Amino acid sequence: MRERSNKRKMMFALSLAATMMVSAACAKTETTTSTTTAPTTTTAAAGTKAGDDTVPVGILHSLTGTMSISEVSVRDAELMAIDEINAAGGLLGKKIKPIIEDGASDWPTFAEKTKKLLQKDSVVTIFGCWTSASRKAVLPVVEQNKGLLWYPVQYEGVESSPNIFYIGATTNQQIIPAVTWLLQNKGKKFFLLGSDYVFPRTANKIIKEQLKADGGTLVAEEYTPLGHTDYNTIISKIKKEKPDVVFNTLNGDSNVAFFKQLKDAGITAKDLTTMSVSIAEEEVRGIGASVLDGHYTAWNYYQTTDIPENKKFVEAYKAKYGKDRVTDDPIEAGYTAVYLWAEAVKKAGSFDVDKVKEAAKGISFNSPEGKVTIDGDNQHIFKTARIGQISADGQIKEVWNSGQALKPDPFLKTYPWGTAVTK
Numbered sequence: 001m002r003e004r005s006n007k008r009k010m011m012f013a014l015s016l017a018a019t020m021m022v023s024a025a026c027a028k029t030e031t032t033t034s035t036t037t038a039p040t041t042t043t044a045a046a047g048t049k050a051g052d053d054t055v056p057v058g059i060l061h062s063l064t065g066t067m068s069i070s071e072v073s074v075r076d077a078e079l080m081a082i083d084e085i086n087a088a089g090g091l092l093g094k095k096i097k098p099i100i101e102d103g104a105s106d107w108p109t110f111a112e113k114t115k116k117l118l119q120k121d122s123v124v125t126i127f128g129c130w131t132s133a134s135r136k137a138v139l140p141v142v143e144q145n146k147g148l149l150w151y152p153v154q155y156e157g158v159e160s161s162p163n164i165f166y167i168g169a170t171t172n173q174q175i176i177p178a179v180t181w182l183l184q185n186k187g188k189k190f191f192l193l194g195s196d197y198v199f200p201r202t203a204n205k206i207i208k209e210q211l212k213a214d215g216g217t218l219v220a221e222e223y224t225p226l227g228h229t230d231y232n233t234i235i236s237k238i239k240k241e242k243p244d245v246v247f248n249t250l251n252g253d254s255n256v257a258f259f260k261q262l263k264d265a266g267i268t269a270k271d272l273t274t275m276s277v278s279i280a281e282e283e284v285r286g287i288g289a290s291v292l293d294g295h296y297t298a299w300n301y302y303q304t305t306d307i308p309e310n311k312k313f314v315e316a317y318k319a320k321y322g323k324d325r326v327t328d329d330p331i332e333a334g335y336t337a338v339y340l341w342a343e344a345v346k347k348a349g350s351f352d353v354d355k356v357k358e359a360a361k362g363i364s365f366n367s368p369e370g371k372v373t374i375d376g377d378n379q380h381i382f383k384t385a386r387i388g389q390i391s392a393d394g395q396i397k398e399v400w401n402s403g404q405a406l407k408p409d410p411f412l413k414t415y416p417w418g419t420a421v422t423k
Helices: 068-087 107-119 132-144 175-185 198-214 232-241 254-264 281-287 308-321 329-348 353-360
Strands: 010-015 019-024 054-061 095-102 126-128 149-151 164-166 189-195 217-224 245-249 273-276 296-299 364-367 370-373 386-390 396-401
Touching: 054 068, 054 107, 068 095, 068 281, 068 308, 068 329, 095 107, 107 126, 107 132, 126 132, 126 329, 132 149, 132 164, 132 198, 149 329, 164 329, 175 198, 175 245, 175 273, 175 296, 175 386, 189 198, 189 232, 198 217, 198 245, 217 232, 232 254, 254 281, 296 396, 308 329, 329 353, 329 364
Parallel strands: 054 095, 054 126, 126 149, 149 164, 189 217, 189 245, 245 273, 273 296
Antiparallel strands: 010 019, 296 386, 364 370, 386 396
16 A cells, blocks of 8 residues: 655666555654564574573554554553463463554554564564555565464455464455345445545456446446545546445545545445445544444444354453454454464464464454454465444444355465456
8 A cells, every 4th residue: 555644755666466556655663562482584483492482573553644544453452362362371482572563554564574573573474564565665575584464454356475473354355245246235326436446456456357247337436546535526526426335445534535526425324335454443433423424334343243252352442452442354353463463473382483374274263253264275364254333432343244254365266257356
């Protein structure tokens, strides 16, 4: 994803799975925890030295910049999971020591901080990123340094790195079911709106192929920079085109501007169906429930998910961070990622990356979203797709789910039209 700061802009191109252009603002890193390990250029497992009673792990999110609206809370969930594991005795006789870094909503900074965590701090694994642009910036660094990233956010698929575990949904577990539900329940005419970086562009490429295959119609496709705040022209185009659905892949605080301006233009959820895939309870809290009341969102978890594991998770999160805080899908996935890694470490009897990766195959965890299982074929996880409607109280009421956890299909091999996207 691409982000802005108030100081300056730069252009940064990444061409790994798709070509994208992003405007990024460089910001100074927030306070990080100090480290005592010596610099190393070997593998991530070097952080576990004989006699140490701690094991270092990296926490890498945007704590400043346009993406901080979403990422700060994911960091909090990961830290809560670490605290819980430490309180229960730690892992393999060691307490987990989090080393926190700020990606600052800037993709080169994410790559730089990843290199620092692996080479200087000798972390055994990293939990982090949000945007696909940040993940793609980090990917070659973890591969070259034999590190391991646990990525907690839904994404566009068409990727499977041996050094990344994808804990958020891939497209067949979120976007494709959402489009199917919309076609069956809300109409055929789609207006695609997204931020201008790899996730929205790839997601919309998938949606366009699905619409062609399933009888939908594309009426318009618009992109704006991350951090963009003036949506009046696009809202005028929406009024002109009269779509049945606006499928929204905006990210960061651009969503604040878009939905507030949509409401100011006199358009509510009663007038227009919107489906968002990057607005969850935390973003609802930031944008305002009264602004989003009645709009739809697609995820794999909501704070209202009614299972015992989630009740316990929500109570613990609010007890730790405040009764007004909310949980959401990426928050839950960040929390789950730490526990999946811990289970793999215990099974491997080691913090070594290769041993942990091998042990992780097929591991299951009764998470707040339900039972999740790591697919050993692609290091994604089985997830239940869910569609929800935002309520005036800021919560999201589930209106549909897939009935079972879906096997991840990041390369769309099970769809006849998938090759048009992945070729």
